[in-house]
Amino acid sequence: MSRASGYDPSAPYGGTSPCEWGGGDNEESRMNYDAIIVGAGISGMYQLLKLRELGMTVRVFEAGTGVGGTWYWNRYPGARFDSESYSYGYSFSKELLDEWHWTEHFSPQPETLRYLNHVADKFDLRRDIQFKSKVTAAHYSEATRSWDVTLEDGSHHTARFLITAVGPLSAPTMPKIPGIESFGGESYHTARWPHEPVSFEGKRVAVIGTGATGVQTIQEVAKTAGTLTVFQRTPNWCAPLLNAKIDEAEMSRIRARYPEIFERCEATYACFLHTPDPRGTFEVSPEEREAFWEKLYAEPGFGIWQGNFRDILTDRKANALLSDFVARKIRQRVKNQAVAEKLIPKNHGFGTRRVPLETKYYEVYNQPNVSLVDIKETPIERITPTGIKTTNAEYEFDIIIYATGFDAITGSFDRIDIRGVDGLKLKDKWRQDGLQTFLGVQVAGFPNMFMLVGPHTALGNIPRSIEYNVEWVTGVLHYMKDRGLTRAECRPESAKDWTDHVLALADGLLSMEIDSWMTGINRNVEGKDVRSVARYTGSAPAYRARCEEVAAGGYRELALG
Known part of the structure; x- marks a missing residue:
């Protein structure tokens, strides 16, 4: 990475006390x-x-x-990078780069927190x-x-x-729903998750919110919960993460490529390994366009968002075509087409909001223990001592998870x-x-x-x-x-x-x-x-x-x- 002008890290001052900066009268x-x-x-x-x-x-x-900041507070199930691990860590120390082994292409929160603690220890x-x-x-x-x-x-x-x-x-922000304090079961905001493990085994769980943290949480909770009810206000366009393990041999290859990796990040539009394709959506044939999108959808990471045609986020017709492509993927992955339609955004195009990356998120809704509640159709009226009341039903839960994001x-x-x-x-x-x-x-x-x-x-x-x-x-x-x-x-x-x-x-x-x-x-x-x-x-x-x-x-x- 290039260093900012005016700062030479090889020439530190060293040893200055506060009162020596600028003279230091009695006040200073x-x-x-x-x-x-x-x-x-x-x-x-x-x-x-x-x-x-x-x-x-x-x-x-x-x-x-x-x-750890973000990675200290956000301990919710499924929390992980959506940037490639080796493009996300610090680049300033070759020694640090040489000694740390990322175990996955998209690091999970516990590993990321270990990494940041390692950095704190290494540099005292x-x-x-x-x-x-x-x-x-x-x-x-x-x-x-x-x-x-x-x-x-x-x-x-x-x-x-x-x-x-x-x-x-x-x-973090909590939703403006009456009765939140009255709930008698367990309740958590994803950004203030407890340090001790939370068990969902056999429990009735509700998740409110389907943004990036909601998507990651839902796909993990669904694995063990007795029942999982997802309360969705606004569906988001999601794309496959396609995570994989990194063994010693691959990590060695990554270390050898670190200069190239960080040069790439420095050169791209948003510092990802992906950057917009120089072609316009309509500069290729429909067959080439479809093949390109199939390729991006089958590759890990943000490529389909950050590495797409250059006009995807500015040309309404181009964005509509891409949105239609991803909508077709959702319909293919969700068996119940009524549920699929609820999961397809209607009020914004693909990439115009942050794109959550997922691992079999849409397949979660094929499970018999998972149900989706559209709270635009049936709004939540209040949290009750035993669960959640909407305009047409009352649900009982053991755990309520608020994946309601941030200010x-x-x-x-x-x-x-x-x-x-x-x-x-x-x-x-x-x-x-x-x-x-x-x-x-x-x-x-x-x-x-x-x-x-x-x-x-x-x-x-x-x-x-x-x-x-x-x-x-x-x-x-x-x-x-x-x-x-x-x-x-x-x-x-x-x-x-x-x-x-x-x-x-x-x-x-x-x-x-x-x-x-x-x-x-x-x-x-x-x-x-x-x-x-x-x-x-x-x-x-x-x-x-x-x-x-x-x-x-x-x-x-x-x-x-």
Whole structure:
């Protein structure tokens, strides 16, 4: 992977205390750390490592009891990668790449968590991480050019810089259904799954939700549950994962190909191993088109979504043809055609929402112990002490699983009381002015705050975006430290220009016509019922090129002082 301009990891400063940064008068010497990082997931861990290389004193505050972020919290049955394992892990250490053996092409959650714990141990990260420390507030002081961070226990901690590593999908939401607290059985949200095993053997289980986590959960629970009732509001287009084991010989071949693998990820549109085919849908014959789709459907991973014809997500007729192809596959795989029709989306085309990858998900509905309830036809009225009541039936359950997703992208920021210059709340700024960022990394009016994988950054294969974001932020801080600068804030005009660019890129995308977390919609969160452009939809190489341009120009788009 290429490294961000302005940052040379071979030349760390080393050994600087907080009060030495920028002179250190009495006010500044009271700071506890040079930087505070919120979150010990993939981005927080890597940022900690990089700031250590700059000789900065750093504290990471993590709400959980261990590292891992997404892979710490999401322990639900069936949780796993939908990016190839060897394209998902960190790329920065050859030694780490050489010693780790991925056992499956799409790693399951327990293995991924073991991997991240291995990384934490290998680089001795835990000594700078404080667990069971949920951040509730972060307030900027112009007088001291520092951030005051408050934890749930009431303690305060100060630092020159605040770096958020909170993740785009980390704030779970529960549905607005009356009576949830009244249920007398077991109930779980997929994103807050218990650490101890949950048995479904012979039990009456309900799953509410059929998004990516719902699909993964359903196909696992169905294997052992006495009965499984799926409550579906909106069906999603799903495609086969086609996972497989990786033996020692194959892993050796993968290790030899790591430079090629990461070069490929760096070159593709969304950092996956797959990237759009340069041909248009109608530039080939119907026979060639069908053969190409058959090939993609039979291959593992995101190829049918990320490696399809270049116009699939912009041309309505092209998308309709692909959607019809996948609908035919669903009808072939589900025996009961009435059920198949319920599982085929009617309100959006293939790929315009995130595509869940599955392993015999559709075949689950052929099992006698599984039933599907369309809650658009018969809405849920309430959760009862014994189960779920819809408009036409009452069901009894032993376990209810809420696969109801996240308050995506901005939700994790909204749940922290973040205040910038003059006490302006970040949530209020984004509500009043609309979502605005500079490169998805900074917000005007919030000096010395940097966001990792924040709104308006390139998402896609997220760890690839994380590594670049971390290295770019590290480059800014290296530049500042080298010059004795203590304040960095994106200029309002820089944020406006970048936001206008992000909005222009999204124009014409079919996905922007659809309600989904990718367009900022969550009916279970107040104020999240209007579509917005919350993510950068251009290519990752173009995003990096703009970031490199800013770095090479001496960060003129930031007000540094």
